[in-house]
Amino acid sequence: MPDTPSEPEVFKKDTSRLQRLRRLLTSSLDPRAWAHALKVVNYYNYTHVQELRKASLGRNVRISPTVSFSNAQNVSIGENGRIGAGCSLWAGPDEGRIEIGPDAMFGPNVMVTAAGYRFNEGSPVTKQPMKEADVVLGRDVWVGYAAVILPGTVIGDGAIIGANAVVRGQIPENAIMTGNPAQQVGTRSIAPPQ
Structure with missing residues (x-):
């Protein structure tokens, strides 16, 4: 019986800590991520914080x-x-x-x-x-x-x-x-x- 890999090779590659840190920094510098975060904060402020005061x-x-x-x-x-x-x-x-x-x-x-x-x-x-x-x-x-x-x-x-x-x-x-x-x-x- 031939050896068959249990997982595809894609999943076997171990990413280094440096690569993971680079990905985190890249995604956190993406302006789309910041725009989304601001939309979430604005929505929360509009539907909870401001309204609760009333x-x-x-x-x-x-x-x-x-x-x-x-x-x-x-x-x-x-x-x-x-x-x-x-x-x-x-x-x-x-x-x-x-x-x-x-x-x-x-x-x-x-x-x-x-x-x-x-x-x-x-x-x-x-x-x-x-x-x-x-x-x-x-x-x-x-x-x-x-x-x-x-x-x-x-x-x-x-x-x-x-x-x-x-x-x-x-x-x-x-x-x-x-x-x-x-x-x-x-x-x-x-x-x-x-």
């Missing part, structure tokens, strides 16, 4: 650095709120507010929007007026991974929204909601304070 935040609120905001002057988060990584809080530019009650907790990648475009026939969606409606989440609401909360939604105190649920409308207190569209699958029992 939001109304209660005491002890924790917000992941990867949360993005739109029209944050129309966003309020109650005390002890927790907003997980990759969440998007997109309020309307005019009247669509997002109000998150105290002790609310969002898992990663939750999307809350208080505005959307109409889609009537006759003109492109982007040329149609926005439809805005407030989104209100009560006290002690837990929203799971990648849930979507649509304009006009009101979620009662103590409700739990399951992962990947798509929520619209009135959600009762202590309801456990899952699915697309979200359906109530149970009720959360909360012990009375002692």
